[in-house]
Amino acid sequence: MTDSGSAEAGLRSNRRNGVILRPEQLDATPADPHPDAGARRRPDEPLADGALQRIVVVGGGAAGLELVTRLGDRLGRRRRASVILVESARTHLWKPLLHEVAAGSIDPGEYEVNYLAQAHWHGFGYRFGEMIGVDRSAKVIHLAATLDDEGREITPPRSVGYDTLVIAIGSITNDFGTQGVTEHAVPLETPAQAARFNRRLVNACIRAQTQDGPVRPGQLHVAIVGAGATGAELAAEVYRTTREVVGYGLDRIDPERDIRIVLIEAADRILPGLPERVSEAVRRLLDRMGIEVHTGAKVTEVTADGLRLADGSFIASELVVWAAGVKAPEVLRQFGGLEVNRVNQLVVEPTLQTTRDPDIFAIGDCAACPRQGEPTPVPPRAQAAHQEAAHMVGQIERRLRGDSSLPYSYRDFGSLVALGKHSTVGNLMGLFGRGFFIEGLFAGVMYRSLRTLHERALHGTPRALLGLLVRALWRRTGPPVKLH
Numbered sequence: 001m002t003d004s005g006s007a008e009a010g011l012r013s014n015r016r017n018g019v020i021l022r023p024e025q026l027d028a029t030p031a032d033p034h035p036d037a038g039a040r041r042r043p044d045e046p047l048a049d050g051a052l053q054r055i056v057v058v059g060g061g062a063a064g065l066e067l068v069t070r071l072g073d074r075l076g077r078r079r080r081a082s083v084i085l086v087e088s089a090r091t092h093l094w095k096p097l098l099h100e101v102a103a104g105s106i107d108p109g110e111y112e113v114n115y116l117a118q119a120h121w122h123g124f125g126y127r128f129g130e131m132i133g134v135d136r137s138a139k140v141i142h143l144a145a146t147l148d149d150e151g152r153e154i155t156p157p158r159s160v161g162y163d164t165l166v167i168a169i170g171s172i173t174n175d176f177g178t179q180g181v182t183e184h185a186v187p188l189e190t191p192a193q194a195a196r197f198n199r200r201l202v203n204a205c206i207r208a209q210t211q212d213g214p215v216r217p218g219q220l221h222v223a224i225v226g227a228g229a230t231g232a233e234l235a236a237e238v239y240r241t242t243r244e245v246v247g248y249g250l251d252r253i254d255p256e257r258d259i260r261i262v263l264i265e266a267a268d269r270i271l272p273g274l275p276e277r278v279s280e281a282v283r284r285l286l287d288r289m290g291i292e293v294h295t296g297a298k299v300t301e302v303t304a305d306g307l308r309l310a311d312g313s314f315i316a317s318e319l320v321v322w323a324a325g326v327k328a329p330e331v332l333r334q335f336g337g338l339e340v341n342r343v344n345q346l347v348v349e350p351t352l353q354t355t356r357d358p359d360i361f362a363i364g365d366c367a368a369c370p371r372q373g374e375p376t377p378v379p380p381r382a383q384a385a386h387q388e389a390a391h392m393v394g395q396i397e398r399r400l401r402g403d404s405s406l407p408y409s410y411r412d413f414g415s416l417v418a419l420g421k422h423s424t425v426g427n428l429m430g431l432f433g434r435g436f437f438i439e440g441l442f443a444g445v446m447y448r449s450l451r452t453l454h455e456r457a458l459h460g461t462p463r464a465l466l467g468l469l470v471r472a473l474w475r476r477t478g479p480p481v482k483l484h
């Protein structure tokens, strides 16, 4: 079945119009804002369906959802192009929030964006399904069938045709083939995995409270593999929320005695990708919390009760989170003969076009985009995804006008690490590319500004600010930690 982007019936109902979206309504084609467009079309204005360029974006994450939202507003609504998002999930949660979901500090429902509603409000189409391949000569991508929890088919296997294809499917955890990771460790790639870790954490506390015998060694230990920003931030959040949970009357647990948080890093210091001063400041804060840090420690195996290090030692821990390294999804390893690097990223030109096909672009974590004067590509970070999405909007508009593509250049604004309520630490890039160290309240405000930028790109400034206000109020009145 081929989907040209215009064949399926549009979904017109949404919550804004007072109609609740039904979960089974999983595909949407934007409502036609000019039903009589053909009769009153001016040059360069709305085109008939068949004449529309089909712009297909696969992956609605930090990069892809910002891109389709802006393209939908600028091109889709005005019928200057058909903009389609292909996405394997139904809702979007900005990934840098996942460690807070895992620790139970936030309720994901407050931050999630429903793709179907977003598509309707912003003039793009949404195709629910996982991309499993591409046929470059026919210019179609293939989607797998989708199934519900009972195994019943929701959407059949199908194809989506494109004129311009943008791949934005992000990254997944790289376990480097370490034994036992798939079976025993929880990765933090999706909201479901983060929620699963949170359930295991809360359940472990409740079990320890109600069991007959004393708390076993390792029963309330959390081992986090990978001390990059995600690992360090998760350790601090888990430290805080486990104490909050125990504070709700789980009096058989003594946090100082029973709860142990261990952070394990193969490099010789934590936050190896950030300046040493940031790494040292974060290390001091973690030490103050009593979080145990092992550097120069390579994990060779994860078991049901803990993990083994290369030196033969064993760390007992019934809860293991794997946050060490990323790679692009496996589907890109053999993707229509396009060039990929050793971590499956599509190799792109500075214009973000893949090296072997100028009609296929890649942005975000799944793209290996060269950096002028640097040996390594643009890093897999939310700020790069945000910048590339913004650049891509202009790129698509230039293509529609028949102008040539412009190169993208990554601008590093610095990196910040937020350790829950303890502090935020990082370096910001000043003038002439020189970094300066910041810590405390200002750093915390800067840290949150990246999320605000994302929310502004998705909802506009008034709604983004309203969201901030509502959540701030809720945090003052609701429980400080999610217990279910």
Ligand SMILES: Cc1cc2nc3c(=O)[nH]c(=O)nc-3n(C[C@H](O)[C@H](O)[C@H](O)COP(=O)(O)OP(=O)(O)OC[C@H]3O[C@@H](n4cnc5c(N)ncnc54)[C@H](O)[C@@H]3O)c2cc1C
Residues within 6 Å of the ligand: 058, 059, 060, 061, 062, 063, 064, 086, 087, 088, 089, 092, 094, 095, 096, 097, 098, 099, 129, 130, 131, 132, 168, 169, 170, 171, 188, 189, 229, 230, 329, 331, 363, 364, 365, 366, 380, 381, 382, 383, 384, 385
């Ligand atoms: C726990 C955690 C914390 C982080 N914290 C920070 C931080 O503080 N600062 C920072 O700069 N960066 C941070 N990052 C990295 C940042 O989240 C990523 O760089 C960013 O999300 C990349 O955006 P993306 O659009 O490329 O991919 P994603 O945001 O991952 O989106 C990819 C989308 O593609 C969809 N998808 C995947 N495969 C398919 C398929 N085959 N077919 C259809 N759809 C598909 C997925 O469902 C997803 O919606 C963090 C990452 C994690 C995991």
